Amino acid sequence: MSNPSGRHFLQIPGPTNVPDPVLHAIARPTIDHRGPEFGKLGRAILGRIGAVFQTEHPVVIYPASGTGAWEAALVNTLSPGDSVLMYETGHFATLWRQLAERIGLVPEMIASDWRHGADAAAIEARLAEDTEHRIKAVCVVHNETSTGAVTHVGKVRKAIDAAGHPALLMADTISSLASIDFRMDEWGVDVTVAGSQKGLMLPPGLSFNAVSPKAVAASKTAGLVKSYWAWDDILAANQRGYFPYTPATNLLYGLDVAIGMLLDEGLQNVFARHDRHAEATRRAVRGWGLEILCADPEDYSSSLTAVMMPDGADADALRNLILERFDMSLGAGLGKLAGRVFRIGHLGSFNDLMLAGTLCGVEMGLDLAGVPRAGGGVAAATSYLAEPAA
Ligand SMILES: *Cc1c(COP(=O)(O)O)cnc(C)c1O
Numbered sequence: 061m062s063n064p065s066g067r068h069f070l071q072i073p074g075p076t077n078v079p080d081p082v083l084h085a086i087a088r089p090t091i092d093h094r095g096p097e098f099g100k101l102g103r104a105i106l107g108r109i110g111a112v113f114q115t116e117h118p119v120v121i122y123p124a125s126g127t128g129a130w131e132a133a134l135v136n137t138l139s140p141g142d143s144v145l146m147y148e149t150g151h152f153a154t155l156w157r158q159l160a161e162r163i164g165l166v167p168e169m170i171a172s173d174w175r176h177g178a179d180a181a182a183i184e185a186r187l188a189e190d191t192e193h194r195i196k197a198v199c200v201v202h203n204e205t206s207t208g209a210v211t212h213v214g215k216v217r218k219a220i221d222a223a224g225h226p227a228l229l230m231a232d233t234i235s236s237l238a239s240i241d242f243r244m245d246e247w248g249v250d251v252t253v254a255g256s257q258k259g260l261m262l263p264p265g266l267s268f269n270a271v272s273p274k275a276v277a278a279s280k281t282a283g284l285v286k287s288y289w290a291w292d293d294i295l296a297a298n299q300r301g302y303f304p305y306t307p308a309t310n311l312l313y314g315l316d317v318a319i320g321m322l323l324d325e326g327l328q329n330v331f332a333r334h335d336r337h338a339e340a341t342r343r344a345v346r347g348w349g350l351e352i353l354c355a356d357p358e359d360y361s362s363s364l365t366a367v368m369m370p371d372g373a374d375a376d377a378l379r380n381l382i383l384e385r386f387d388m389s390l391g392a393g394l395g396k397l398a399g400r401v402f403r404i405g406h407l408g409s410f411n412d413l414m415l416a417g418t419l420c421g422v423e424m425g426l427d428l429a430g431v432p433r434a435g436g437g438v439a440a441a442t443s444y445l446a447e448p449a450a
Pocket of ligand 1: 125152201205255
């Protein structure tokens, strides 16, 4: 039986561990969202949040999960029957496609094996064929959370430009923002979709659309029905630090603190920390003799690592055992990967000893579950973590 004392290890790739300063901020009394104190908070957040997206453009904040921001990106910019080009990186790309279909778009998805990021050359080839410009948007998932594979969004931008195609570029950064380098403006992204509960270190409940001038221009003529998600009312109210409807005030207290923590650490340091923990995790997986789901080292995710189970071993049985014995939650295999992989989240508020504890829990769990392993994964990871700082 698990011992309920001490802290639960929440090592799923979102929601992530919420740091104490954020929890304390959220615990403050709720204030009048039309009063002067709120205006100050709103202006402080809206003035700094773009830095996290590496953008000068506005960031729309919704009281919604990431799925809401997916929908918002599409309904604000597109019209019924528009074609959108998507890429089957995994479960989340597939869900975004399903959403697009339900709201009256015509998604076209480039098939893939759920072990790679999106192939920019395939996107370029498809756009080059589309001489009538029926495709209105290219939608990619920057970090595919179901597989641990990254899409190189800057390369997708270059592919769109090389094809001379006017489509909007949309990127889902729900599990990469503030964990993996994402440069909205440099990469010419038109709509960036993000959520609060992963790299931003907040509880679930906020999501985001960062919007380029081209996306805002598209929103003026887009024909899909929208009301709650409409950018124009929100952008207008945001000018003075307010929102057109009741915002998630307490989560915004937390967001203000989280932005401060990220900018104090320095975004590049945040990314380097995630890269290092991901590398240590992969060394552990190789030490165990298990296979990393992502098949291309160029596409390895720094937010999470998906690990394939040996034939005949059940990933969910392993996860359940680790939860019961060691009070640690690991990510499940999603969609067609159910039972075949487990996912180690190493994003958000996280440090070396939390990672070491996480990997110890996995190693002990593998042995208790009778999953054959080659050797010492934890030892491989800790000797990497203990290397002298460069
Ligand atoms: C978590 C996640 C989502 C879904 O976000 P919700 O907040 O659960 O609606 C979408 N895309 C990616 C890449 C994610 O990681």
